[in-house]
Amino acid sequence: MSYFDVVYFLAFLPIVIIVYSLLPKKIKPLILLIASLVFFFLYSRWLIVFIIISALSIFLAAKKITKIENEKKEAIKDLDVLTKSKVKATYIKKKKLILIITVLFNVAFLFYFKYLGFFTGVLNSLIKIFNVSNGFKIIKHLAPIGISFYTLSAISYIVDIYHGKYECENNFLKLLLYLTFFPTLVEGPITRYNEVKDTLYEGNKVTYKSFCFGYQRILYGIFKKMVIADRLNIFVKIIFNDYNNFSGPIVFLGAIFYTILLYMEFSGTMDIVIGSAEIFGIKIPENFREPFFSKNISEFWSRWHISLGLWFKDYIFYPVSLSRGVKKITSKVKEIFGMRVSSLLMGAIALFAVWSLNGLWHGAGYQYLFFGYYHFFLILMGNIFEPLIAKVCHLLKINRQNWFYKLIQIIKTCLLVFIGELFFRANNLTSGLQMMKQIITNFTFKGFNKTVITLGLDIKDFIIIGISLIFILIISILKEKKIEIRENLSKKHLVIRWLCYYALILSIIVFGAYGEGYVPVEPIYADF
Amino acid sequence: MEKLINILEELNPDVDYANCEDLVDGRYLDSLTILSLISEIEDNFGVVIPTVEIIPANFNSAKKIWDLILRLQEEE
Numbered sequence: 355m356s357y358f359d360v361v362y363f364l365a366f367l368p369i370v371i372i373v374y375s376l377l378p379k380k381i382k383p384l385i386l387l388i389a390s391l392v393f394f395f396l397y398s399r400w401l402i403v404f405i406i407i408s409a410l411s412i413f414l415a416a417k418k419i420t421k422i423e424n425e426k427k428e429a430i431k432d433l434d435v436l437t438k439s440k441v442k443a444t445y446i447k448k449k450k451l452i453l454i455i456t457v458l459f460n461v462a463f464l465f466y467f468k469y470l471g472f473f474t475g476v477l478n479s480l481i482k483i484f485n486v487s488n489g490f491k492i493i494k495h496l497a498p499i500g501i502s503f504y505t506l507s508a509i510s511y512i513v514d515i516y517h518g519k520y521e522c523e524n525n526f527l528k529l530l531l532y533l534t535f536f537p538t539l540v541e542g543p544i545t546r547y548n549e550v551k552d553t554l555y556e557g558n559k560v561t562y563k564s565f566c567f568g569y570q571r572i573l574y575g576i577f578k579k580m581v582i583a584d585r586l587n588i589f590v591k592i593i594f595n596d597y598n599n600f601s602g603p604i605v606f607l608g609a610i611f612y613t614i615l616l617y618m619e620f621s622g623t624m625d626i627v628i629g630s631a632e633i634f635g636i637k638i639p640e641n642f643r644e645p646f647f648s649k650n651i652s653e654f655w656s657r658w659h660i661s662l663g664l665w666f667k668d669y670i671f672y673p674v675s676l677s678r679g680v681k682k683i684t685s686k687v688k689e690i691f692g693m694r695v696s697s698l699l700m701g702a703i704a705l706f707a708v709w710s711l712n713g714l715w716h717g718a719g720y721q722y723l724f725f726g727y728y729h730f731f732l733i734l735m736g737n738i739f740e741p742l743i744a745k746v747c748h749l750l751k752i753n754r755q756n757w758f759y760k761l762i763q764i765i766k767t768c769l770l771v772f773i774g775e776l777f778f779r780a781n782n783l784t785s786g787l788q789m790m791k792q793i794i795t796n797f798t799f800k801g802f803n804k805t806v807i808t809l810g811l812d813i814k815d816f817i818i819i820g821i822s823l824i825f826i827l828i829i830s831i832l833k834e835k836k837i838e839i840r841e842n843l844s845k846k847h848l849v850i851r852w853l854c855y856y857a858l859i860l861s862i863i864v865f866g867a868y869g870e871g872y873v874p875v876e877p878i879y880a881d882f
Numbered sequence: 883m884e885k886l887i888n889i890l891e892e893l894n895p896d897v898d899y900a901n902c903e904d905l906v907d908g909r910y911l912d913s914l915t916i917l918s919l920i921s922e923i924e925d926n927f928g929v930v931i932p933t934v935e936i937i938p939a940n941f942n943s944a945k946k947i948w949d950l951i952l953r954l955q956e957e958e
Binding site: 514517518519652667668671672673675676681684685688693694696697698700701737 | 915917918922
């Protein structure tokens with residue numbers, strides 16, 4: 355059952371809403387937990403054991419870390435400064451050991467289910483080169499649903515507890531709900547415990563407003579997926595499987611369409627996720643903020659899959675760049691080359707770690723690693739050349755706040771994103787490279803118009819996609835200008851409001867790409 | 883505080899640090915500048931800034947950064 359299944363939004367969700375509404379406030383979070391476990395079980399059956407083990411591991415580790423922290427506070431109470439720091443260090447060592455074991459324990463599950471096959475393959479390739487033995491058998495396991503997402507949430511919880519960011523959760527069932535909460539389970543966002551705990555355990559009532567707002571958001575998500583993403587899927591599939599038969603512009607159009615498809619599918623899922631939670635009065639942080647208005651790649655990643663970017667920033671970028679080893683290297687560089695070069699180096703080392711892991715997080719394959727390093731390179735170049743660009747603009751009296759300059763930056767960023775997504779979607783790294791070669795070496799518009807309409811989409815499809823994209827662009831511009839569309843709509847007359855709802859429902863029914871000839875997009879991020 | 887303002891001005895001279903309240907949210911300090919700033923603070927004020935403290939709330943103004951330094955010095 356995916357979030358786009360009729361079974362989800364017309365059966366599963368309404369049943370949970372009804373049961374949740376009928377029961378007293380205190381029991382409401384328990385209903386959400388039961389619903390989440392049922393949801394998980396429907397997807398992954400007995401693999402549910404692994405998420406429970408993960409939750410149990412961080413629950414017990416957090417309790418132990420808190421206990422040590424309290425003992426430390428007690429032990430250093432009346433000590434002098436020198437003894438205090440010695441005693442402190444002993445307790446910190448104990449805490450750190452528990453933290454490391456817990457993180458490794460959870461990462462081990464992720465590695466076993468997601469990366470064992472890939473790394474066995476890498477090992478076999480090395481063995482083949484050195485001709486040592488026949489290699490190992492590649493075993494692929496069916497992973498528990500959402501393991502890439504809930505493992506990162508689990509790590510964020512235990513690291514934050516270690517740093518004393520907030521108090522540990524004393525109720526195991528509550529912590530289990532945090533990890534398994536059914537709307538965020540399959541495709542995130544990767545929530546932080548302190549961001550969601552207040553509304554998650556509150557047992558808020560389902561009100562008319564929360565119900566309408568929630569379902570509005572769900573409908574918007576379905577619209578994005580069914581009208582745009584599913585329609586583009588036909589075209590994208592043909593191009594990525596048969597790229598050799600098409601000219602450069604058609605292949606590049608395939609990359610553009612795939613990027614749009616990915617955005618509509620993933621941000622559409624996020625609309626359903628956030629909308630589903632909103633019905634129960636639970637606030638889930640946004641995972642997208644109009645990414646195609648970004649003026650550089652760095653900004654793009656602060657607007658696209660926000661929760662993943664923030665996770666990497668907090669738990670990889672800063673810890674790596676401020677680690678003792680990196681500081682040691684960069685302090686020497688600072689003495690010789692100055693602060694700017696040393697911070698560039700510090701950032702580069704951390705960025706390399708971030709993008710290696712980001713690539714691998716998206717999938718166990720060379721094309722994903724390439725995708726990561728591609729972004730690492732672009733961001734690094736941006737960091738290096740930014741002062742130079744600023745100087746040149748200053749000398750040439752170019753106003754960087756000018757709308758035209760911004761527009762050029764936005765177009766440049768979009769083009770770079772399309773190339774990145776081409777590699778992301780390519781069947782493998784070789785295909786990705788060949789597609790790029792095709793784009794560059796076979797760049798001719800001869801027969802472009804004729805070919806485009808033979809790739810599964812006719813003129814009518816293109817018109818529907820065009821109008822839908824304009825509709826979403828307008829909404830995005832309004833959101834960028836911080837205009838609360840839904841709040842404004844809720845103040846309109848009942849007739850206008852329901853006309854809008856019906857228009858959205860009807861547009862999905864009439865223009866949705868389903869039935870014969872259409873293949874719906876599989877939940878892309880669910881596989882990560 | 884004056885020492886801190888000097889460091890900040892060296893990193894990005896085009897900001898009015900006495901009044902600016904959105905150094906991070908307004909993108910006056912990006913990740914790299916924050917790294918330089920942390921390194922300078924650690925060298926000049928004898929504190930270690932834990933990664934958990936690197937949040938916009940602690941870096942959005944010179945006053946907030948100064949409060950963080952004082953708090954960390956007290957905790958040392």
